[in-house]
Amino acid sequence: MDDNLRDWDRAVAFHGHTCPGLAIGYRAAKIALRELAAGRASDEELVAIVETDACGVDALQVLTGCTLGKGNLLYRDYGKHVFTVGNRNTGAAVCVAFTGGSWQEDEEYRQLRARVLGGQATPAEKETYGRYQEQRLQHILEAPEEEIFKAEHVELVLPPKARLFNSVTCSFCGEPVAEVRARVREGRFACIPCAEKYSRGWGED
Secondary structure (H helix, E strand, C coil): CCHHHHHHHHHHHHHCCCCHHHHHHHHHHHHHHHHHCCCCCCCCCEEEEECCCCCHHHHHHHHHCCCCCCCCEEECCCCCCEEEEEECCCCCEEEEEECCCCCCCCHHHHHHHHHHHCCCCCHHHHHHHHHHHHHHHHHHHHCCHHHHEEEEECCCCCCCCCCCCCEEECCCCCCEEEHHHCEEECCEEECHHHHCCCCCCCCCC
């Protein structure tokens, strides 16, 4: 099986379905790994900073090995399909941004998407939307890279590797919490949700 097809299938299996957003992250990850001359990270050799929490992040996790659990996936809530990947071993980093190229969402498409996602679309509208999404997906997968992406090597101060912390027990819910995230409430250790519970006498625990 072709390596690209295998990687795409792995990304789809992890995400659960095909969609344009997944294709964006897939191609961005491919570009980043090529530019860094790197393979998938088994530990924390690579670090990724993503500026969206959309579908593409799943493809990036699968291909680069950067994950939230390993501490080498960092999320910035900017709402942009921008992915920066750095290599701890070489110090190199590349920023890959999806520009969209000539493919623009018109008002008709936005209204159709709103109807589909809002559960108000007719069967015919759902079919039209599905065709549109498939066309957009293929465009993202097949368009010349320079038409829809901008990639540039950047200076990146890599964050320290993920640390392990001791746990303490929240005095209010009884659940363990990382010591570094614990708060103090009424002189006792509390997790953040329990520490943020506050009232002025109404509904006290």
